[in-house]
Amino acid sequence: MNIKYFNHVRFYLTLLLLTAFFTDFSVAAYAQKITLQTHESNLKTIIKRLENQSSYRFLYADDMLENTYPVTLSVKDKNLKDVLIDIFQGQPLTFQIENKTIIIKNKQQQLGTISGTIKRIDDNTALPGVTIKIVGEGLDLLTVSDPKGNYTFADVPYGTYQLSYSYIGYLTTASMIHLNTAKLNQNMTMRLADARLDQVVVIGYGAKKQKDLTSSISSINQEKLADFSNNAATFESILGGAAKGVLVTQNSGAPGSTAKLNIRGITSPLSGSTNEPLYVIDGVPFFIEGYSDFPTINPLSNIPISEIESIDILKDAAATAIYGSRGANGVVIVKTNRGKKNKPFTISADYTHSVNNPTHMYKPLSAEQFKDAQHSIIQNTIDGINDGKIDPYEAYYNQIPAIQQIAFVSPLADDGYGTPLKYRYDGLNNEAFGKANTDWTQIIRKKNARTSQFNLSLNGGSDNSNLAFNFNAFDQEGLYINNGLKRYSSRLSFDSNVTDHLTAGASLSYAYNTLKYGQQLFAEGNTKPWLVRPDLEAYDADGKFNRIDGTLMYGAPVMLSSPLAQLSNRGINNMQQFLGAAYAEYEVFQHFKLRGDISIASYNGTAHIFAPTYTQDDYTAFGTNLYATLNTNTSNNSNTSLNFRADYDWKKNGHQLYAMAGFGFDRSKNSGDSNSYEEFPDDEILTDPGSAARNTFFTYFRTDQGLNSIYSRLSYKYKDRYLAEANFRSDESSKFGPGNKRAYFPSLSMGWRINNEQFLQTVDWISDLKLRLSWGNTGSTNISNFLYRQFFVRSSNDLWAGKPAIVLDLNVPNRDVKWEKTREYNTGLDFAFFNNRFTGSVDLYDRYTTGALAPAPISLEAGSSTYSANIIDMSNKGFEIELAYDLIKKRDFTWNLSFNIARNRNKIEHLNGANINTYSLDSYIEGYPAGTRKGYLVEKIFDSQAEIDELNSSSPTGYYQNMATGIGDYKYRDLNGDGVINTNDRQVIATAQPKYFGGFYNRMHYKNFNFSFIFQYSKGAAAVMDDFQTSLFGMLGQSLQQEIYDDMWSPTKPDAHFAKITYYDPASNSRTSDRLVYETSFLRLKNINVSYALPTALTEKWSIKQISVFASASNLWTITKWPGLDPEFTGTYITTSTSSNDAYPMSKTFSLGIKAAF
Incomplete structure (x- = not known):
């Protein structure tokens, strides 16, 4: 056999067999029929099902299937290979069939x-x-x-x-x-x-994002603060018009003066509280009203506005209940700048120079106008005597002797016994008047008073720590002579991640203030600069202060100190303030933390004012000596707070839970003394207390008080849609007796972020929509200490064996005195539309206070004056609205507008027999707001004696008003129709509470330019212009207000607004009436600011990060009908702001400055 042939045959036969084998396999694979129905099944499950339906096995590594996708497939009697192709479509894997094995392998990446x-x-x-x-x-x-x-x-x-x-x-x-x-x-x-939704808001014992809030909180961020800070002395003064629902009143333009804040009305009108909020500065709490020993230095002014990062104002009970007994009037939380971690250290410096002038000053009468006014008063008085309106016997002994000192008056007829019945008036005696024409309001002024402020700051940090430091120097000249404030303050804060689980930090601040003044409010109302007679020189021939002859005003030879002399007294107030806070926070395990805080606040001050003999009122005509006097005061106030708390937060499947529980201790100590001295060897050198001849007044006080607290919070959020929060606090105060020391303050709030619901997802124009509901209770301990106890006190004047006598305190104790409690409901809606270009919020609230303290009725036999009890119920209802719109919102150009309005209806619901003293009787009337004034309604000015006679004849007393009423006098309305005018014919004619108030804010930014302004307004409040009352009393030797002089009745001006003026006002035209009431409504351009930041390309050449220059002005103009110095100057406290109290004008300020960062 041919071996070569055999080999060829064997080769082809083998090839044929192999081909047949693989062909048979392929056909078998295609012949395998698969029926499979699966939905979102993983690949491993499907492989097992395929192995069960076929004779094939899969070869793969388990981790190869981890990143595969679920398979959904439905096939019936389909070839295996086709099914495999469907299964591995889109998978990161592919397959290869080898014999009865299917090998799975990764696809080649595309x-x-x-x-x-x-x-x-x-x-x-x-x-x-x-x-x-x-x-x-x-x-x-x-x-x-x-x-x-x-x-x-x-x-x-x-x-x-x-x-x-x-x-x-x-x-x-x-x-x-x-x-x-x-x-x-x-x-x-x-x-x-919408950046505001992610803005972090500081709340009690924590912080939240704006979008998660369920309570009513107003916030002022650093950007807005920067627009106002250039020429404002204190941060609380800039809140007026800027913070929704916060009523801010500036009671004086004097250096170091305070602004009064009121949040949602008055809750305790007669307890001695000024109804101001609690302030928390970097965790350090204090009440501004607790430091009344220093009325001319404001502790809040020690915080430079440029160093404030944010101000958050907690208003409803859901926000403030966590502060318990201190939250009834709201809480203002101030957070200052702290170092920024992972930021290179930056040095910042800024300098501001300002010029201040009064926004408004009274225009006093000229010397000729003054003499003409004196002539009118004398003429009206003589006419009244001659017409039988003024008792001739009273006139003979009182009015006529005074008139004859400055006018020619002689008797015409007498009663036959030597008492004149009528007189002839022959004009003024020019020799009784001076030759000067002095404008006292200008003499005491300091024109273009200067203010300068310098800030130096350091800020930065590393991965684990941060540090911030600030130094501030402030120097302000007052608008009056011999008046100014200097302040030096520094602040240091740091935070550090000590370990991976432990964080600690601290903040320290110190401030030293020196206030120089002569007299803040003029000692005598009759020596107010605009009422002092202008015909006198300010100085005599020897260059000494001229005194004002008060004989005509007082009916006795009194020489009064002039306004210029009063301002030349030597007064100095020094105050040191220290605030310190430290904390440590330890993360026990994930989501669970423990935290401890300690804060200390200390205020120590001394004050003294020396009045030399040449600035004293001179009573030597009465046989008394003229002495220099010295008044001194010291005060030491401290508060220490300790807080410990645990925090836990948990998140899962859209649920978010936060829980916090803690306890705290607060201890306060207040002490001080006051002394008065007189008769010193000289007026310039030996003026210390040891040089005085005697100590005429002395008092000392010391009070210690404590507060123990437990508090908790539970917050819940679900899928950023549904929000809920519960707060609880219990306080135990030393101010209350056994059985009443502890009180409980719960709150509950809920929120619904409707915009995150599925049914609103297709509504593009709604960017945010949140509904808020809240309820809560708060309380107040702003009352005197230990009202439940009787004390012995050291007498301030009585001596026993050369030492102060110990006497019984006249205050009757009330062992059942309790907490003042306030319940509040709040409904709110926050919204943002059109891609957050139009935003706003609306709040409706109902606040009710029960058991506010007030003097209670007490029998005369008790021999005491005061008994305090929880007997007043107050309500406050209102709304707050804030709207903002981004008119232009582009990369290099933004224009933002915002507007806010608020209304609060305050009402004394029940007095429950409160024994209100006569002075305050008209300010607190059941059914009316606190701070009202009652008075008479003027129908007209009498122009007919026949009408007066007819009214007198119909009166049961013989006189409709009184005997002196004549033509030119007011006709008061007889409200009860009994034919006689008396106190029963008075009604409420003015209220301190505005009907609504708010502000309008504008901010424009174009490239490196910023321009902003803010308006503040108030509408509906009114006050009695007391200075006009003084003028209408007709005091000879005293000038008149210009408005009175221009519009007082005379025979040639019968349509005047004011009645005629008669010496000593026998017809009672000066009694409180609606003719003296003026609206204190106003619209004020409060602040305007322009700034420019130099291009970075330019500043970098100088190795400076940023340089900006600015110009600003405040209180540029005010539209108001109030005739006084300023419509906000209508009272010392918000609760009684119904009378003029405006001896120190508001400042109109122009500022220039520069800021740089290195």
Whole structure:
């Protein structure tokens, strides 16, 4: 046999057999029929089902199936290979059939490119610097868009990915993409985020994002503060018009003066509280009203506004109940700048120089007008005597002797016994008047008073710690001579991650104030600068202060100190303030932390004012000596707070829970003394207390008080839609007796973020919509200490054996005195529309206070004056609205407008027999707001004696008003119709509470320029102009208000607004009436600011990060009908602001400054 042939045959036969074998296998594989129905099943499950239906086995590694996708498939009697092709479609794996084995292996990667352009949705301009992230298929890549908004990811494996876009100030956007082509174009438009939703708001013992709040809180951020800080002395003064629902009144323009804050009305009108909120400065709590020993130095002014990061004002009970007994009047939380971690240290400095002048000053009468006014008063008085309106016997002994000192008056007829019945008036005696024409309001003024302020700050930090330091120097000249304030303050804060689980930090601040003054309020109402006679020189021939002859005013030879002399007294107030806080926080395990805090606040002050003999009123004509006097005062106040708490937070499947519980201790100590001395060897050198001849007044006080507290909070959030929070606090106070020391303050609030519901997802114009509901109780301990106890006190004047006598305190104890409690309901709605361009919030509230303290009725036999009890019920109801709109919102140009309005209806619901003293009787009337004034209604000015006679004849007393009423006098309305005018004919004619108030804010930013202004307004309040009352009393030797002089009745001016003026006002035209009432409504341009930041390219050449210059002005103009110095100057306290109290004008301030960062 041919071996070669055989080998060829064998080769082809083998090849034929092999071909037949594999052909048979292939056919068998195709012949295998599969029926399979599955939904979202994993690949491993499907493989097992295929093995059960066929004779094939699968070969693979388990970890190969981890990144595969679920399979949904429905086939019937389909070939196995076709089924396998369907199953592995889109999977990162492929298969290969070997004999009866199906081998699974990874696909060979295919790569593609993802690119696109990112633009703003509002103006379609490119958005550079956007962070783009691609995640999926084991891939995690990051890139940033270029200046044209373009981005590219190259060599990306085919697959499904999540693509996200993020940029500061814009909403983060994410989408799923499937890359199965070489090039995928993915463009994106981004919209601006509503930054306020993510803004962190400081709340009691914690912080929350704005979007998670369920209570009513107003916030002022650093940007808005920067617009106001350039020429404002204190931060609370700038809140008026800027913070929704916060009524701010500036009671004086004097250096160091305070602004009064009232949040949602008065809750305790007669307890001695000024109804101001609790302030918490970097965790250190204190009441501004607790430091009344220093009425001319405001502790809050020690915080430079430029160093404040945020101010959060807690208003409803849900927000304030966590502060318990201190939250009834709201809480103002101030957070100052702290160092920023992972930021290079930055040195910042700024300097501001300001010029101040009064916004308004009274225009006094000239010397000729003064003499003409004296002539009118004398003429009206003589006419009254001659017409029988004034008792001739009284006139003979009182009016006529005084008139004859400055006028020629002689008797015409007498009663036959030597008493004249009528007189002839022959005009003024010019020799009784001076030759000067002095404007006292200008003499005491300091024109263009200067204020300068310098700030130096250091801020920065590393990965584990941060530090901030600030130094501030402030020097303000007053608008009056011999008046000014100097302050030096410093602040240091730091935080550190001591270990991975332990964080600690502290803040320390110190301030030293020196206030120089002569007299803040003029000692005598008759020596107010605008009422002092202008015909006298300020100085005599020897250059000494001229005194004012008070004989005509007092009917006795009194020489009064002039306003200029009063302001030349030597007064100095020094105050030192220390605030310190420290904390340590330890993370026990994930989500659970323990925290301890300690804070200390200390205020120590001394004050003295020396009045030399030449500034004293001279009573030597009565045989008394003229002495220099010295008054001194010291005060030491301290408060220490300790708090310990535990925090736990938990998140899972859209649920978020936060729980906090803690306890705290507060201890306060207050002490001080006051002394008065007189008769010193001289007026210049030996003026210390040891040089005085005698100590005429002395008192000392010391009080210690404590507060123990437990508190807790539970917050819940579900899928960023449903919010709920419960707070609870219990306080135990030393101010109350056994059985009444402890009180409980719960609150509950809920929120519904409606915009996150599915049914609103297609409503594009709604960006945010949240409904809030809350309820809670708060309380107040702003009352005197230990009212439940009887004390012996040291007498301030009585001596026994040369020492102060110990006498019984006249205050009757009330062993059942309790907490003042306030219940409040609040409903709120927060909204944002049209891509967050139009935002706002609305709040409605109902606040009711029970058991407010007041003097209770007490029998005369008790021999005491005061008995305090919980007997007044008060209500406050109102609304608050804030609206904001981004008129322009572009990259280089933004224009923002905001408006807020609030209304509070305060009402004394029940007095329950409160024994209100006569002075306050008209200010607190059941059914009316606190701070009212009662008075008479003027129908007209009498122009007919016949009408007067007819009314007198119909009166049961013989006189409708009184005997002196004549033509030119007021006709008062007889409200009860009994034919006689008396106190029963008075009604409420003025109330201190405005009907509504608020502000309007504008801010424009164009490239490096900023321009802003704010208006503040108030409408509906009214006050009695007391200075006009003084003028209408007709005191000879005293000038009149210009408004009275221009519009007082005379025979030639019968249509005047004011009645005629008669010496000593026998017809009672000066009694409180609606003719003296003026609205204190106003619209004020409170602040305007312009700033420019130099280009970075320029400042970098000087190695300076930033330089900006600014110009600002405050109180530029005010529209008001109030004739006084300022419509806000209508009272010392908000509860009684119904009379003029405006001896010190408000400042109109112009400022220039520069800021730099290195």
